[in-house]
Amino acid sequence: xxxxKYAAPKYFYPLAGKCLPWFGTLAILTIxxxxxxxxxxxxxxxxxxxxxxIMFIHVPAxxxxxxxxxxxxxxxxxxxxxxxKLTDTFITASAAIGASFTLLALLTGSLWGKxxxxxxWVWDARLTSELILLFLYLGFMSLHSAIDDPRRASxxxxxxxxxGVINLPVIHYSVEWxxxxxxxxxxxxxxxxxxxxxxxTPLLIMAVAFKLFYVSVVLIRMRSxxxxxxxxxxxxxxxxx
Amino acid sequence: xxxxxxFNMGGHxxxxxxxxxxxxxxxxxxxxxxxxxxxxxxxxIRQQHETAx
Amino acid sequence: MTxxxxxxxxxxxxxxxxxxxxxxQRNDILTPLIFFIIVISLFPLGVGPEPEILRTIAPGVIxxxxxxxxxxxxxxxxNNELHDGTLEQLLLTPQPASVLVFAKIVSHWLTTGLPLVxxxxxxxxxxxMSSTALIYTMLTLLLGTPILSLIGAIGAALTLGLRGGGxxxxxxxxxxxxxxxxxxxxxxxxxxxxxxxxxxLSLIGAYLIITLIFAPWVTxxxxxxxxx
Amino acid sequence: MLQANxxxxxxxxxxxxxxxxxxLKDGDLLxxxxxxxxxxxxxxxxxxxxxxxxxxxxxWQQKNIESNRDAFNADLLYIGHRHGMxxxxxxxxxxxxxxxxxxxxxxxxSALEEVGLSHHLNKPLRLLSxxxxxxxxxxxLLLESRKLWILDEPLAALDVDAVEWFSQRLAKHLENGGxxxxxxxxxxxxxxxxxxxxxxxx
Numbered sequence: 001x002x003x004x005k006y007a008a009p010k011y012f013y014p015l016a017g018k019c020l021p022w023f024g025t026l027a028i029l030t031i032x033x034x035x036x037x038x039x040x041x042x043x044x045x046x047x048x049x050x051x052x053x054i055m056f057i058h059v060p061a062x063x064x065x066x067x068x069x070x071x072x073x074x075x076x077x078x079x080x081x082x083x084x085k086l087t088d089t090f091i092t093a094s095a096a097i098g099a100s101f102t103l104l105a106l107l108t109g110s111l112w113g114k115x116x117x118x119x120x121w122v123w124d125a126r127l128t129s130e131l132i133l134l135f136l137y138l139g140f141m142s143l144h145s146a147i148d149d150p151r152r153a154s155x156x157x158x159x160x161x162x163x164g165v166i167n168l169p170v171i172h173y174s175v176e177w178x179x180x181x182x183x184x185x186x187x188x189x190x191x192x193x194x195x196x197x198x199x200x201t202p203l204l205i206m207a208v209a210f211k212l213f214y215v216s217v218v219l220i221r222m223r224s225x226x227x228x229x230x231x232x233x234x235x236x237x238x239x240x241x
Numbered sequence: 242x243x244x245x246x247x248f249n250m251g252g253h254x255x256x257x258x259x260x261x262x263x264x265x266x267x268x269x270x271x272x273x274x275x276x277x278x279x280x281x282x283x284x285x286i287r288q289q290h291e292t293a294x
Numbered sequence: 295m296t297x298x299x300x301x302x303x304x305x306x307x308x309x310x311x312x313x314x315x316x317x318x319q320r321n322d323i324l325t326p327l328i329f330f331i332i333v334i335s336l337f338p339l340g341v342g343p344e345p346e347i348l349r350t351i352a353p354g355v356i357x358x359x360x361x362x363x364x365x366x367x368x369x370x371x372x373n374n375e376l377h378d379g380t381l382e383q384l385l386l387t388p389q390p391a392s393v394l395v396f397a398k399i400v401s402h403w404l405t406t407g408l409p410l411v412x413x414x415x416x417x418x419x420x421x422x423m424s425s426t427a428l429i430y431t432m433l434t435l436l437l438g439t440p441i442l443s444l445i446g447a448i449g450a451a452l453t454l455g456l457r458g459g460g461x462x463x464x465x466x467x468x469x470x471x472x473x474x475x476x477x478x479x480x481x482x483x484x485x486x487x488x489x490x491x492x493x494x495l496s497l498i499g500a501y502l503i504i505t506l507i508f509a510p511w512v513t514x515x516x517x518x519x520x521x522x
Numbered sequence: 523m524l525q526a527n528x529x530x531x532x533x534x535x536x537x538x539x540x541x542x543x544x545x546l547k548d549g550d551l552l553x554x555x556x557x558x559x560x561x562x563x564x565x566x567x568x569x570x571x572x573x574x575x576x577x578x579x580x581x582w583q584q585k586n587i588e589s590n591r592d593a594f595n596a597d598l599l600y601i602g603h604r605h606g607m608x609x610x611x612x613x614x615x616x617x618x619x620x621x622x623x624x625x626x627x628x629x630x631x632s633a634l635e636e637v638g639l640s641h642h643l644n645k646p647l648r649l650l651s652x653x654x655x656x657x658x659x660x661x662x663l664l665l666e667s668r669k670l671w672i673l674d675e676p677l678a679a680l681d682v683d684a685v686e687w688f689s690q691r692l693a694k695h696l697e698n699g700g701x702x703x704x705x706x707x708x709x710x711x712x713x714x715x716x717x718x719x720x721x722x723x724x
Contacts (some may be wrong), residue, residue, distance in 0.1 A: 017328065033262075039247075039255045041263075043355065044251060048661075049250075049251040049252075049253065049258060050250040050253050050257055050286060051250075051251075051253045051256055052259050053250070053260075054256060054257055057260050057261060057263075057264045061264070093274070096271065097251035097271050100267045100268065100271050104263060104267045104268070105262055107260075107263050108263065108264070108437065110261040111255075111256045111259050111260050111263075112256065112260070114256060114456045115253055115256060122289065132469050132472060134252075135465070135468070136469055137470045138465060139465045139469065140467045142465055143453065143462060143466060144453060144458075146453070146456045146457065146458065146462055148534060149522075149533070149534060150535055151532075151536070152519055152520060152522055155519040155522075156516065156519055156520065159448075159452060159515065159516055159519065160452060160466060163470065163512070164469075164470075165474075167391065167469075167470050170501070171469065171470075171472050171473055171475050173473075174472065174473040174476040174477060175472070175476070177476070177480075178476045180374060181480060201507055213268065213272070216272070217271050217272055218276060218278050220272075220275045220276060221275045223279060224275060224278050224279040224282055227279075227282045227286070229535070236286075305618055307620075310619060311608070311611070311615075311619040311620065314611065314615065314619070315608060315610055315611065318610045318611070318646070319610060370532050375608070377604070378604055378605075378606070378607060378608060379602055379603075379604025379605060379606040379607075380606050380607065380608055380620070382567075382572060382600070382602065382604075382606060383600075383606040383620065385572065386570060386571075386572070386595050386598060386600055387595060388592050388593075388595045388596035389592065390592065518572075521572055522572070522573050522574055
């Protein structure tokens, strides 16, 4: 089937090479559009004032952190069942950018929380789950790098990702429940009550921009790790990279 | 467009611009480091080609 | 021509062997227990002896100490047997490996989890907990520590034989322990305030049943991956 | 009947060996040889199903060992470099608690006697010498009647009469229809029974 064909580095490498410039330019364009709309066009929020602009970074980053983890877990499942080596290249390529988006979401969340709640860090359900997600990312990355044998590293990492993705909703639910237990006062939800379209459009554009950015980073990292692993194979010399 | 007003961000300049700078730095690193390694690999392969041919 | 042992008989044989081994290395049982006691008795020194404060933080302190004590004892679950080759033999038995791994997990719980449950009343009293809180601490530990052993076994199998495996194990497994920690301490707090803790205990029970079903199989798969 | 075709293995990304094929019938003895690091142990572990081959497959009685692992394990006896005994238990406990066979203490006693260890029964294994520990491991050959023996350096650290005992034991196993795959660097009398020779790393 078609999917199987592009799972081999030999076919994936040139394909990634062709798509890379497209994703790169599209990512740059959408980021500029998002920034322009978010910083210049969107009106300040009647409640939060200008700090609402932090949301254009924080919320898409939080979405990306979960999206990438889910993608990694999906690739892990495929890699374990069909024994495709390329899934591990994809997972290792996505881990760092996923952890970076989580870290970015946490930092911007704290920068946004200071004016709203007066504290740099609030044990809000969403922020706490984001913190735990960062631990899951760091756990995967350290396990994967602690194992020398490439095959064991990819399979052990895949198992951990699958356990993590199954446990993530359970952890989120328990943190959510724990949060309501200890903070009876209804804390303003972090993404604001009802989102006005002038705020929503830049938010969605930034979300798309981050996805395109993620894809370009992953493609670059995958191509360079293929160059590392397959340095001696003939098809690489013929194609002249 | 009053630039001073724009940069002040209603008194929350630090928070808003801090977030955007953080985003630029963190995401920037995520694209710059792999790109640098990727270019180095390309150069190495191109050199191999010159010596080989 | 080979008449092999039945599944139950070889399961019991593995359990018997594990308990005999645990008995032979007795201080491996004592160290997590002593660690549990020391960590808990550090808190009054750090936080101050006022009973009200101790009473409020007691459930959290006991449970976090239980998590760390279990983590401490997990490293030896498979590593000793990696070095003398018995772990390979475990995977080469005619019986499904997950059942025999389950016997090892049960023996780990008997030698680590159960002692924590039995010693916890003493420590609950030292933190001036009320009698209902004490009972619910034991109850949640009784229900919770098997989960710690089951999920911990998966982590131990994944980090088998790795340098710095102990710390890595903590990083992998502690996030997965969070639901147990939240609902157990929640149950103790609810019970000591007079509310019913049924909801919490049933959630922990459900989590226990799910891990009982899946963890042994995942652990044996992870062992196969690590011994590859 | 053990059938292996086009087996290949990698360690840390480097190719160890590729397209190793052979088939073992009743009464066959395969001697696996090759320089250190050529992947002998990896191949043996692969034949037991412990290591996944990079490509190629292994079948026992015409069925792939990965799909019916339990049936294959019932006929397999693997003794590796690490002899698979608990060093904190004594010889008696090790054999009684780990063998899959319904063996009672008299059978274990006689097995230990046959390997010449009747007087070291209550000492934990770690106090015995390498050669003695190897003898305890080899005692399993008597207790567990398995069709396929896969032995990694069984003669390591054995003295002369233990080697002699092992060669006779192996010959008897082959006569009543058993099979064996053995690696060894030492000269031993059972070499004359070898029916298949596989050399790695040539």
